Amino acid sequence: MLRSMLVRSASPVKQGLLLRGYASESIPNRKVVILGAAGGIGQPLSLLMKLNPLVSSLSLFDLANTPGVAADVAHINTRSQVSGFMGDDNLGKALEGADLVIIPAGVPRKPGMTRDDLFNINAGIVKNLSIAIAKYCPHALVNMISNPVNSTVPIAAEVFKKAGTYDEKKLFGVTTLDVVRAKTFYAGKANVPVAEVNVPVVGGHAGITILPLFSQASPQANLSDDLIKALTKRTQDGGTEVVEAKAGKGSATLSMAYAGALFADACLRGLNGVPDVVECSFVQSTITDLPFFASKVRLGKNGVEEVLDLGTLSDFEKEGLEAFKAELKSSIEKGVKFANQ
Numbered sequence: 001m002l003r004s005m006l007v008r009s010a011s012p013v014k015q016g017l018l019l020r021g022y023a024s025e026s027i028p029n030r031k032v033v034i035l036g037a038a039g040g041i042g043q044p045l046s047l048l049m050k051l052n053p054l055v056s057s058l059s060l061f062d063l064a065n066t067p068g069v070a071a072d073v074a075h076i077n078t079r080s081q082v083s084g085f086m087g088d089d090n091l092g093k094a095l096e097g098a099d100l101v102i103i104p105a106g107v108p109r110k111p112g113m114t115r116d117d118l119f120n121i122n123a124g125i126v127k128n129l130s131i132a133i134a135k136y137c138p139h140a141l142v143n144m145i146s147n148p149v150n151s152t153v154p155i156a157a158e159v160f161k162k163a164g165t166y167d168e169k170k171l172f173g174v175t176t177l178d179v180v181r182a183k184t185f186y187a188g189k190a191n192v193p194v195a196e197v198n199v200p201v202v203g204g205h206a207g208i209t210i211l212p213l214f215s216q217a218s219p220q221a222n223l224s225d226d227l228i229k230a231l232t233k234r235t236q237d238g239g240t241e242v243v244e245a246k247a248g249k250g251s252a253t254l255s256m257a258y259a260g261a262l263f264a265d266a267c268l269r270g271l272n273g274v275p276d277v278v279e280c281s282f283v284q285s286t287i288t289d290l291p292f293f294a295s296k297v298r299l300g301k302n303g304v305e306e307v308l309d310l311g312t313l314s315d316f317e318k319e320g321l322e323a324f325k326a327e328l329k330s331s332i333e334k335g336v337k338f339a340n341q
């Protein structure tokens with residue numbers, strides 16, 4: 001009762017904090033940087049991070065158009081102070097003091113392309129941005145959105161190793177959109193309220209390397225094997241579904257911004273010491289024989305607190321896992337090789 005009265009009489013910022021279980025005086029300052037902030041994902045992600053009461057400073061960086069995006073979101077009456085930075089000369093200033101760097105910088109797919117077809121352009125972008133992160137904010141958490149995630153995460157890891165700043169607990173490939181899709185598609189077929197649905201998605205973030213574990217979905221529903229197969233395929237092809245619908249005008253931006261904001265919020269809650277924050281992410285891992293793997297991860301004050309194992313898989317999921325291991329291994333090795341050449 002007292003709590004709901006407090007919430008109602010507080011400012012919008014305090015309301016957000018009180019509702020999430022924080023005493024507003026105890027909220028730490030957190031600087032979040034978005035690299036690629038003027039892009040299709042970057043703009044709605046900037047908006048969503050401006051709405052997040054856990055952010056005190058929001059730093060928006062892109063090669064062009066950042067001043068306009070920054071001026072626009074800066075007028076929103078929420079907690080964070082916004083700054084916009086444009087061009088490589090200002091990258092250091094954008095990054096200094098960051099707690100969390102989110103990277104949606106890079107080109108998106110067009111119909112007929114795979115995510116790996118983006119490698120030639122995006123690998124170089126991610127490598128340069130990672131060099132700057134190692135120099136200006138070596139202790140920040142990094143949320144990698146740029147594709148192909150299965151290779152860009154290993155690229156960043158290698159760059160950080162070379163710079164002597166690598167901390168495997170702080171580097172994350174963002175696979176939250178796969179989880180968001182799996183939840184949406186499952187809820188539709190299982191006829192359960194989508195807000196109650198949980199589905200872990202493991203493996204990687206491209207085609208068959210995306211493996212939703214519907215056998216572990218909750219609430220459980222008695223779906224036929226054919227339906228599970230169809231749901232799995234739709235989740236794996238979710239990105240392509242959007243690329244084709246956009247017909248040459250890019251890939252998922254709005255659902256990705258939502259997913260990126262969810263994952264960033266989970267990272268910030270972890271940093272702030274909120275217990276039991278668990279999300280799927282593509283991280284350095286020993287739960288299979290692959291050096292990077294997406295699975296459920298417990299987030300804490302230093303980033304990854306625990307990489308959770310896969311749990312019990314159905315026969316269909318076991319087959320799916322074996323079927324993609326070689327592809328995921330080669331995407332990881334491609335990233336490692338690129339970073340070291």
Ligand SMILES: NC(=O)c1ccc[n+]([C@@H]2O[C@H](COP(=O)([O-])OP(=O)(O)OC[C@H]3O[C@@H](n4cnc5c(N)ncnc54)[C@H](O)[C@@H]3O)[C@@H](O)[C@H]2O)c1
Binds near residue numbers: 041061108122
């Ligand atoms: N992980 C996922 O689930 C997921 C989902 C959707 C899209 N993506 C990927 O996200 C990336 C961005 O997609 P988008 O639709 O926003 O593309 P976009 O072209 O609309 O925006 C990309 C932005 O990055 C900027 N950029 C390019 N090089 C940069 C650099 N060196 N430094 C800073 N900014 C730079 C561009 O100026 C542009 O504003 C793509 O690689 C896409 O495949 C990943």
Ligand SMILES: O=C(O)C[C@H](O)C(=O)O
Binds near residue numbers: 108147242252
């Ligand atoms: O599909 C893409 O190219 C973008 C992204 O990886 C997605 O899953 O939507």
